[in-house]
Amino acid sequence: MNRRTSLALIVSLLLISSLAAAQQAARTTIDPELEKIKTPPLPEFHPQIPKRVVLPNGMVLLLQEDHELPLIDSIMRVRGGSRLEPSTKVGLIDIYGDVWRTGGTKDKTGDQLDDFLEARAAKVETDGNVDSTLISFNCLKQDFEDVFKVFLDVLRNPAFREDKIALAQFQLNTAIARRNDDIGQIAHRISTQLAYGPTNPYARFAEYSTVAAVTRQDLVEWHHQYVHPNNIIFGVVGDFDSTAMEARIRQAFTSWPKGPDVPRQHITFTPEKPQLYFVPKEDVNQSDIQMVALGIERNNPDYFAVEVMNYAFGAGFSSRLIKDLRTAKGLAYAVGGGIGSAFDHPGIFRLAMGTKSATTAEAVEGLKQELQELINDPPMGEELRSAKDAILNAFIFNFDSKAKVLREQMAYEYYGYPLDFLDRYRAGIEKTTAEDVARVARKYIHAEQFATLVVGNPEEIGNQLSALGPVTKWDITIPPPPGEKSRSTGRSETK
């Protein structure tokens, strides 16, 4: 039992006024013992920046030595992900991400690779996500050469064997069959569709029919189209000498010619009408509430002020949402939210909360009130200082391991952000003023633009929702597999 969830997932009129009073009180009563505590300045710390090499074929290589343990880990990120898959074949990248590795290579089956690698406690794995595909290895230093050869073989010569494609399809079909069992999963999936639009590539999801439409040829073609050195960023971290490692990697990739670049994709965002949506789920006694709207891109100059606002509003455990809706009202265990951002497309402005069926409407009203309050009474003074301190004092945790520094650098490299983005971030947070926060609150918060989703028990909720406005029922019935009448209830009577 954890005291909080990772997505610390909002308040009523009465509460806000008591909260404002409490926030002022907070600073007058610090324990006198605390005044005696010494906090010397943090010793100067310069994180080790990975060595960056661009190979003649365009591959970007980042090498990060870390000699603490006899291990070598790597991750290779390839441009192109599920946002590029055709809408009739949603699931293609999931399947590709599996079978790239499980389907083996020209010389070895995936099972043979499993045996070879597991005997060395090593991994070579592949994966696919919305904007990239990934291939990685992890091994003990002593096994590097053995494992790297497997890695190269999987990278260059994947076989995409049919039996593993079928296995990956079974797995996806299981996820489809089970996607309405978990209330949190329903709420997240549908609210994402409300924010981006149901057919948006960041929001759509696989169906039995789109999974069935994926063929081996699709996987082979994807690989040929996207896996080229000029589309790759390769990061390696561990107990090696950079010069020797660079030489080994150059040797492995010099003969690999450039391929076509990944075209820039234009994606449109068509949020659903900002109204109240309801998904009935009879086997729960808690409602999952999500209020969503479009967020921002991380290269937006308002990003830093938004981060400070988010912290005070709904990210920290001493944030307004937690203080008001959890601590003061006891309405929720999980509550949180803020303006989401992403590197190359708008994130989702999301407020999320779980509350007992009986307090569903009270919770929605509470969330709305919090949004309004953020405009009327934006964080300033002690509240603002506390949020900025929280971000800045914890800043060291963004680079407290060499592997973390490498991951950050890879992300900036991938999305074309300045490699010193972390330094800019710190400066941006430091510069943020109460006026900045008030301005971004006014600029981005428009209560009438939020779509509100409630997933919950219709009998227990009763007629609470009708008081909040017109309710649109959102159908989550799972379309049956091609050629079958229905499996939406998941009955398992076969055999």
Add this chain to the structure above:
Amino acid sequence: MKFPVRRILPFLLLVLIVIPVLGQDLDLASFEKRITVKKLDNGLTLVVMQRPEAPVFSFYTVVDAGSAQDPQGQTGLAHMFEHMAFKGTTGIGTTDWLAEKAALEKVEGTYAAYREERYRTVGRDESKVKQLEQAWKDAIAHAQQYVVPNEFDELLESNGSRGVNASTSLDETAYHYSLPANRVQLWAYLESERFLHPVMREFYKERDVVIEERRMRTDSQPIGRLIEQFLGEAFATYPYHRPTVGYLSDLNYFSATDAKAFFDQYYVPANMVVAIVGDVKLAEVVPLAEKYFGRLPTRPQPAPVHTTEPPQNSAREVELRETAQPFYLEGYHRPNYRDPDDPVYDAITDLMSNGRTSRLFRALVRDRKIAAEAAGFSGWPGTKYQHLFAFYAIPLPGHTPEEMRKTIHEEIERLKTTDVADEELKMVKTRAKATLIRGLADNPGMAFQLALYQLRYGDWRELFHSVERIDKVTKEDIRRVANKTFQPTNRTVGIIQTIPGSPNLQGEKEQ
């Protein structure tokens, strides 16, 4: 897919399957130089590991008391106290401690009167219940005026903390976070102060928060509902049959006074280990720990649970009928973590469950194509006392729990009758070694392991020694332990059968 049991697995593999010899670069001796144990005069044990990779540190405080210690009729109390440990102290979280103290005493007095009348079975006066309830609520509203909400959390956050949290299991309660290295003194003060001057403020609202937690994790999750029923069936006498979060009726019953009494009994220095790992200097951290944690008063160590589970000699089964997709789970009693066969169970877990080479993956997922996922694991629902070795499988669409049962049993039979291959056993041992090495470069992970091993064995070195024990596991051991453990009369089965129509939602109505 969310599946509570899976969250246990990585933990197990990290904590229990550890193997020796870290190669020539790393060995126990090199750790001996970096790790110091200091027992304070009041009985509290401090473990310090210096790891100056970056100017940060992490700690875990592990208290040798969990929900197995919940008093009868007050399930969920250990976890409830854990929530209260974030509510501040006599100096933090209040505008006026003396006035608040009096107001909180009034809350407890009015609650006791309300509770007595509310639970009276004969001659209860409903209007009196209402009146007493109102008096209690008025007292809460009065006490609230002195509260500075979430001040403890805010103090930590504004000082740059990361990962502030705590967890309660049946076996123990753990508190943890990370801070920049210049805040060791602040940490020593705050972490000792929360256990020196805890205040049960906002208790009854926090109780509502915990009830929401129960709704989220247990009531509104098909597998959460199954696990509660399953454990209730698998354990008859030992408190492992309890849900850590507590039963709704108990959550609605217990008081701040009950939580404080729990604290007084179990949060005893001799019952606590604090492990700190990171860029800390011994000469700084030990005197600070002595100064601050040394303030905790010496108190007698509570008696351990003496009840043991009687041998199971009958097959048991629970079946939930749900609109959710089907699921299969079975468990067999096994001895506690100190049993000489503990490393054998770890080896069996790895062999049956770890990755695509594991036997259950290959049998149910790859070859029979009947499951999306299948694994076996132990250390559940706790490890301190006799617990379970469990297996589960997630059927593919169109496949039934019965098919899972049959194939899992075939694989268990194979374990009993046929020796594992040499390469398989070697793979298990190699993998355990690598897992230990991978765990070492992680401040919070190391703090947790050091504290846990120090608490459970009285010596953190057992983390490394357990490696030697796994290395000695033989194929005969695996057959012997499989035959001893995996017997039909020692089995409890839990099944979700899919039905259309109304589900097994537990009502909120009590009594």
